[in-house]
Amino acid sequence: MSSATDSYIHQHEQRFLDELLEFLRIPSISTLPEHKNDVARAAQFVADGLKRAGIEHVEVIATGKHPLVYGDWLHAPSKPTVLCYGHYDVQPPDPLELWQSPPFEPSVRNGNIYARGACDDKGQAYMHVKAIEALRASNGGTLPVNVKFLIEGEEEVGGESISEYVPKHKDKLKADVALVSDTELFADGIPTLCIGLRGLIYLEIEAKGPARDLHSGMYGGAAPNAVYGLIELLAQAKDANGQIQIPGIYDDVAAPDPAELESWTRLPFSEQEFLKDEVGSTELTGEPEQSVLARVWARPTFEVHGIAGGFTGTGAKTVIPAKAVAKVSLRLVPNQKPERVLSSVKQWVADRTARGIQTEVRVLSAGPAISVNPNHPAIDIATRVFGEMMGKPTVFIRSGGSIPIVGDFATHLGIPTVLMGFGLPDDGLHSPNEKYRISNYYLGIRTIARFLQEYGESASAR
Amino acid sequence: MSSATDSYIHQHEQRFLDELLEFLRIPSISTLPEHKNDVARAAQFVADGLKRAGIEHVEVIATGKHPLVYGDWLHAPSKPTVLCYGHYDVQPPDPLELWQSPPFEPSVRNGNIYARGACDDKGQAYMHVKAIEALRASNGGTLPVNVKFLIEGEEEVGGESISEYVPKHKDKLKADVALVSDTELFADGIPTLCIGLRGLIYLEIEAKGPARDLHSGMYGGAAPNAVYGLIELLAQAKDANGQIQIPGIYDDVAAPDPAELESWTRLPFSEQEFLKDEVGSTELTGEPEQSVLARVWARPTFEVHGIAGGFTGTGAKTVIPAKAVAKVSLRLVPNQKPERVLSSVKQWVADRTARGIQTEVRVLSAGPAISVNPNHPAIDIATRVFGEMMGKPTVFIRSGGSIPIVGDFATHLGIPTVLMGFGLPDDGLHSPNEKYRISNYYLGIRTIARFLQEYGESASAR
Numbered sequence: 046m047s048s049a050t051d052s053y054i055h056q057h058e059q060r061f062l063d064e065l066l067e068f069l070r071i072p073s074i075s076t077l078p079e080h081k082n083d084v085a086r087a088a089q090f091v092a093d094g095l096k097r098a099g100i101e102h103v104e105v106i107a108t109g110k111h112p113l114v115y116g117d118w119l120h121a122p123s124k125p126t127v128l129c130y131g132h133y134d135v136q137p138p139d140p141l142e143l144w145q146s147p148p149f150e151p152s153v154r155n156g157n158i159y160a161r162g163a164c165d166d167k168g169q170a171y172m173h174v175k176a177i178e179a180l181r182a183s184n185g186g187t188l189p190v191n192v193k194f195l196i197e198g199e200e201e202v203g204g205e206s207i208s209e210y211v212p213k214h215k216d217k218l219k220a221d222v223a224l225v226s227d228t229e230l231f232a233d234g235i236p237t238l239c240i241g242l243r244g245l246i247y248l249e250i251e252a253k254g255p256a257r258d259l260h261s262g263m264y265g266g267a268a269p270n271a272v273y274g275l276i277e278l279l280a281q282a283k284d285a286n287g288q289i290q291i292p293g294i295y296d297d298v299a300a301p302d303p304a305e306l307e308s309w310t311r312l313p314f315s316e317q318e319f320l321k322d323e324v325g326s327t328e329l330t331g332e333p334e335q336s337v338l339a340r341v342w343a344r345p346t347f348e349v350h351g352i353a354g355g356f357t358g359t360g361a362k363t364v365i366p367a368k369a370v371a372k373v374s375l376r377l378v379p380n381q382k383p384e385r386v387l388s389s390v391k392q393w394v395a396d397r398t399a400r401g402i403q404t405e406v407r408v409l410s411a412g413p414a415i416s417v418n419p420n421h422p423a424i425d426i427a428t429r430v431f432g433e434m435m436g437k438p439t440v441f442i443r444s445g446g447s448i449p450i451v452g453d454f455a456t457h458l459g460i461p462t463v464l465m466g467f468g469l470p471d472d473g474l475h476s477p478n479e480k481y482r483i484s485n486y487y488l489g490i491r492t493i494a495r496f497l498q499e500y501g502e503s504a505s506a507r
Numbered sequence: 508m509s510s511a512t513d514s515y516i517h518q519h520e521q522r523f524l525d526e527l528l529e530f531l532r533i534p535s536i537s538t539l540p541e542h543k544n545d546v547a548r549a550a551q552f553v554a555d556g557l558k559r560a561g562i563e564h565v566e567v568i569a570t571g572k573h574p575l576v577y578g579d580w581l582h583a584p585s586k587p588t589v590l591c592y593g594h595y596d597v598q599p600p601d602p603l604e605l606w607q608s609p610p611f612e613p614s615v616r617n618g619n620i621y622a623r624g625a626c627d628d629k630g631q632a633y634m635h636v637k638a639i640e641a642l643r644a645s646n647g648g649t650l651p652v653n654v655k656f657l658i659e660g661e662e663e664v665g666g667e668s669i670s671e672y673v674p675k676h677k678d679k680l681k682a683d684v685a686l687v688s689d690t691e692l693f694a695d696g697i698p699t700l701c702i703g704l705r706g707l708i709y710l711e712i713e714a715k716g717p718a719r720d721l722h723s724g725m726y727g728g729a730a731p732n733a734v735y736g737l738i739e740l741l742a743q744a745k746d747a748n749g750q751i752q753i754p755g756i757y758d759d760v761a762a763p764d765p766a767e768l769e770s771w772t773r774l775p776f777s778e779q780e781f782l783k784d785e786v787g788s789t790e791l792t793g794e795p796e797q798s799v800l801a802r803v804w805a806r807p808t809f810e811v812h813g814i815a816g817g818f819t820g821t822g823a824k825t826v827i828p829a830k831a832v833a834k835v836s837l838r839l840v841p842n843q844k845p846e847r848v849l850s851s852v853k854q855w856v857a858d859r860t861a862r863g864i865q866t867e868v869r870v871l872s873a874g875p876a877i878s879v880n881p882n883h884p885a886i887d888i889a890t891r892v893f894g895e896m897m898g899k900p901t902v903f904i905r906s907g908g909s910i911p912i913v914g915d916f917a918t919h920l921g922i923p924t925v926l927m928g929f930g931l932p933d934d935g936l937h938s939p940n941e942k943y944r945i946s947n948y949y950l951g952i953r954t955i956a957r958f959l960q961e962y963g964e965s966a967s968a969r
Binding site: 076077078140201203243245253254255256258259260261262263265266267268269270273276277279280281283287319324325326327328335337340341344349350353354355356358359360362363364365366372376399400402403409410444445447470474476478 | 537538539540598599601602664665705707709715716718719720721722723724725726727731732734735738739741742743745747749781785786787788789790792793794797799803806808810811812813814815816817818819820821822823824825826827828832834836838861862863864872906907908909932935936937938939940
């Protein structure tokens, strides 16, 4: 990165922060219908930000659900094209009472920004916009590469619209590599590139018992209970070691190769600190024969996120619930086919439903795991730049989370994705008191600017 | 009953109905703190109604929670004293969307009153008040027996206040028999006295996993999930036949004697109609070696009423919940000791809690099962009067529900209770569209008036 770009970033740090705080004030919770207008406002905020940074052809694209924001700058004909992706939607903030400051009134404390979306992904997506602004402003209005932006508002709800948009607009989105900042540093101070993501199947499993809620005195002992029927079913999904008991689930699971497994043992990871500082339970759980990193990166999961149905208010209500719905997800690892896993789950639900209970499985989203080739030229440059910016060798990790769009870019555009994130393991994504370290926000802007600069200098267009 | 009393009831039917509808408009939901004032209004309504009926010394007695209403008429010195009990509080009406007319805007359709509390217990408790009014008005201001009223507002939340009040006011409440109308006819047209009630233990079981809600991508596979921990625990409470697996639970269970079991086989009960018209599931469940009536009247249950915790909103949230609470109850049968059952449950929870999970059991209420001696003189007269009023022999049944106050009357006042109810099996207590048949309301007023009349004529004071 030129010292001019560096100076520009330095001079405008406060404004870059203020703009992000403004972005974070918009409660763009994509899963809650009552926030639809807020999600639209966030899309407009992104579009305006892209225009101010000098991006052209900026569009807010209506979809069946929440808008996509597109924009490009294509005036470097001999240079490669980078497709920058991010998402401006956020997870619901509940439980609200656990937030120390309100989730949509960003609070700057101890060098951090506390707000829903601070790290995931508003803070990280906005780094791309500010890196572009800084590069153009310090290079006479030009950029070292061509760039395209595609920012979505449905990442937290399955990303259906972008997933439909990408295959229909292959020419428009044509690029050499995608750049995504929606992951984290393995540990504070360790430059980290993510080369694998788990897939995700998100389901609702509904159980019906009696035709209506019944009095548990009058009918208890002879009538099926929908909540209990669902409990009986779900409890059979895993054994006490967390091994999934659904037949066929592990059939296609590809184990990481020995070199990758070995590299994980050299990462600065303390099981004790992970338990104490991050999880905060009495002990870790899961498959004892797998390392903790393998459990969260390379093994499938079956998770119950909540059960709705029956009485959960204050006090006592003696009801036999007629209906109950569980929110359930499975994380997938390389080689597992979402369709095959889904069919195993549906068969298992049908086979294991208790008598008197009727069940239904509804699929909210389904996407496979992703692996990135670490030998791609853009990854090579990212690896070097990231390491130099932080003064340490870059490590390759996986993430247990899911970014389905990375799979779409691979399948439909034929391009790999540089997963260069600046979050920290304790940033509390999806949790109360989500935060993002301000210095990592600036580090991200600088690192991305320099990556684009060096990628433009070294590579030529396909 | 004198023809004068009968005529009085006939002439005032419309007003008796209008008064009940007014009573039902008060949303006296005792478990919801936001309805505290409504519960107080309902208590005042009862007090005013007692005064208008000619009851003296009417008091609204403040308690730690919801008021008790007391009143008496004690001008029949050579006659026995009847203690009339009822409750003016109701269950929450949710799920609201299943009501055909709003729960607190009583709707008269097809000869029924539809409203929360129509049958349980406002409609039935108010029959006592109207029977007294009719008897006094048609007998020159006198009554055939002495009466005391004690009406509570916490029946649906465990009845703590009345349960503290009774042992402290034994002299004030001294009586020969208690009269409670909070049960139902075994079937339409069958005069029914209930001589047994199950007890109830109501619990909250809380599970804690991680210190905060976690991202299921980042931590799924290694972090305990509080909702799943609770599911794993609760699923172990019963086997597929509904038999409770908590050690020691069946130790004290007294089986009904063979004569009583035999009498149940002569009741007009169709398992198929019970399944189809009342339960409405695909099949009945529970212990196969027990008859359906034995399952709901004479066997303990373990029921899960709901689980709060995690994400249950619209759409997808991928959270590993930090905390979950289940509402759980056990119904008890004769000879089971609530303290012993509680201690078995607590031990079982401690023993079966999954690793990484911490559990806590909170007791919301606990009361034993009740048996009434069917040979008591008041029961004899009630049996005869009820049968003559309906033109069929009275049957003795049990109820699977719980009326803890009946146990308190037995223990502290040494009196039995006539459980003479006029509800129907499909009245939908605790369910959406609760109803009470208008002709049963009038039948109840007449039958209770005649029972009091004949009890006064036949019996003398202790």
